[in-house]
Amino acid sequence: MLKVLLVDDDRELTALLIEYLAQEGFDARAVHNGADGVAAALSGEHAIVVLDVMMPRLSGIEALRRIRQASRIPVLMLTARGDNIDRITGLDLGADDYVPKPCTPGELVARLRAILRRTQPQPTMAATASVEAGPLVLSPGSRSVTLHGQPLDLTGTEFSLLEILARDAGRLISKQDLSQRALGHPLTPFDRRIDVHISSIRQKLGQRDDGHSWILTVRGVGYQLVVD
Template sequence: MNPSPHILLVDDDVELAGMLRDYLIQEGFAATAVHDGEAGVAEALSGHYAIVVLDVMMPRISGIEALRRIRAASSVPVLMLTAKGDDMDRIVGLELGADDYVPKPCLPRELAARLRAILRRTQQSGETTGGAPLVIGALNVLPEQRRVEWAGAPVDLTSTEFNLLEILARNAGRPVSKSDLSELALGRPLARFDRSIDVHLSSIRHKLGCLADGRSCIQTVYRQGYQLIRE
């Protein structure tokens, strides 16, 4: 029997963090809560957690700075808790490598669903979609190992970035809609005005190399979505 995924909650609201922790435990997770950014970074980098839930607004160091420090040393999935309607924190968090976000106040059931979606794609990608490498020009996607190489060099992607690139690689040469990308990579419907997919793909473009003509291998197809170019 597989052990329960261990969730780290980092939120200075002790009552809320305790409530979320208790709910997640009832839902079959293991969960630990800490209440400031410094402690959150130390715990996140301990290697003991399957995913981190990180509040943006915290004392000592903010969630954004905590995320920056985590991403400098770890690819552990991170789900941000952001103030409702605060698009700037949301976009900055995604640009720094957050896998997804949930606006506060959030329903515990929604948080659990988002966590399961991220963990399912992280842990079962190779099992559910097949493990054969996907080679498109200089790009090599290794689903079973959740690794990506460009021209033989490793590319450091977050869990969600890997999910998106794998989907595009499996559909190379044809566009994939943003709604399909959101459902398949994030495990949730695309919300109106949601820029998460755009921000994640912008980050992937920066991390990958260019084609011989200087273009990105990921192209925007007007009114259809995004497409990985076959060379």
């Protein structure tokens, strides 16, 4: 059973989610403040973290910042409905996805499974074959990336997006297609999560020798990895 860490000060909600997650085959535990959440997330005992933004003392955003300084563990943020600032900040700091509160337990489980599918190493030969796009090499089995032989530190979601772009290098891929294939769900109107993840990938890739970005944007349409 995959272990899920819930970090939320709402004890009634976490008790409900623990019971529901158990029925869905997960082993969940909860802590109720950001400091304990950071310590538990870095313990190596859990496969994924569900982290609430709104907590007293140490916020979910600061907790995520501390987690990302030391770990790539997948993190799903719980954000206030309509609060785009927290969502974008969380994605900028390396959250894999977010769910607006209040959400149904079923939606949360669906998002958890989607994140785990794209972040867990795949055992098949097809999945573990390296993907090469110019000087960029991705290894899906270990979910590692090198550029000119130097490793890049990507989150699970960033790896999934870059893998899609690399497999179709030189071809324009719509944001809707990227969302379906990398996040496991369609984009909603005004949803910027793909844009924020791509921005982070760009920063980590740096510039090409010609001074341009590795990832080309076609405004309102999508993105293209340029390797020539």
